[in-house]
Amino acid sequence: MYQEERLIGVIEYLKNNRRITIDQMCEMFDISRDTARRDLVKLEERKAIVRTRGGAILPKTHAAIQDYTHRLKAVSYEKQEIGRKAASLIHSGDHIILDTSTTVQACASQISPMEIKVITNSIHQADILSNVGLVSIQLLGGYLQKEHQFLYGASVIERLKSYHVDKAFIGVVGISEHGLTLGHEEDGMVKKNMIKQAEEVIVLADHTKFGMTEFFTFAGLEDIDMIITDQAPEEPFQHLLKECGVELIVTEEEERDLWT
Template sequence: MYQEERLIGILQFLKENRRISIDQMCEMFDISRDTARRDLVKLEDRKAIVRTRGGAILPRTHTTIQDYSHRLKTVSFEKQQIGKKAASFIRPGDKIILDTSTTVQACANQIRPMDVTVITNSIHQAEILSNVESVSIQLLGGFLQKEHQFLYGASVIERVKSYHVDQAFIGVVGISESGLSIAHEEDGMVKRNMIKQAEQVIVLADHTKFGVTEFFTFAELEDVDVIITDQLPDEEFQQKLQEHHVDLIVTEEEGSDLWT
């Protein structure tokens, strides 16, 4: 097999499996370890891979996080469905936390008039729910992040620590084996403490978030109780969720149930 054919095979394997080892390359292509290393050097020169100790991974692609007002205009049908399913978890008398994400806002939009206490650091979530009868709102005060319209800082974190809630609804930019991640550390620190104060942690994440690791990791998979999404992740990640006892709900599947 020519080198170019192997390089194509390596990239295809990486797209499907995220990483490849030199031992796997030797077995797949019946080549020596030196030849495998030369193939990786060639791909690295083309900026097609990132070499690791003993193999390679695909280079990370960074998603540009648009400002909040723009993201509100592009809330997808999938996110709306995720938000609808999340809102169905809320019962009269519940005390809940809503974070700042647009997917969680899709949940806020679906909350019906009932006796519920909502704690949030999102200007938008508070504004939406201020028009919903019987919903009590605790807006966490702190520094205002103007671009993305959330409140953060030591005062927000200290206030969060004073509450104990039934559920925390959390959005992410990425969810992978490394855990839950977000682009802004100040937002992530607040989310981290929100999770600690909840009996049940419900993560809202459309399928594009799976396999992504962003700048700041604020929680591990073991911190999550439920993930609501629109499509199943790959089998490897499903297995990882099962190992951490995370329940998965897929909105596109009619009558989909929790699995553990």
């Protein structure tokens, strides 16, 4: 196998497993430890990895957070399935909060006509639900974040304090042992207060969010009740969620059960 082929193999392995050791490389590619080290040096020179003692990890990156219009186009099948499961937890008579995330938007788009009250700071969520019968919408007024189409500021937070809801559906950019994180502090402050006003806090996050930590932490794991995701996180994180009293629902497992 040529070096370039091995380098591609190392990066693919890291994308799935986050960490690789020299011993693993030797076994995977049937190479010596010296050859494995030279491969890692080459990848480090390209800034593709960060070398560690005895191996390597991917460099920590913060993907640019696209504007809402671009993110809407990227709502995947996995997010739609997360949204479908979240919508199934909403019942007639509920008072709920929906935040601004596209995964929560996938929930809003699958809410059936029923008598519920929805509080949101998202122009898009309000627009979607304006076409759904029997749904009452309270759009929180404040400053408009034009790029991402949400309302924020002291007036939004102050108004939130007047409401007490059954469920809050919250999206994240990152979720890890450090808690729930976002790239925008102003959005995070609103979410922080949404959580305070809800009896049950339900986080909607596809598997790419696990292990990521962004700029602003708006809640700890102990502040939430449930996570709905498409793929289960690694075992240690599952144990941490259990310790924090967080229920984990995995749509991929539910779908698999339907076919078995």
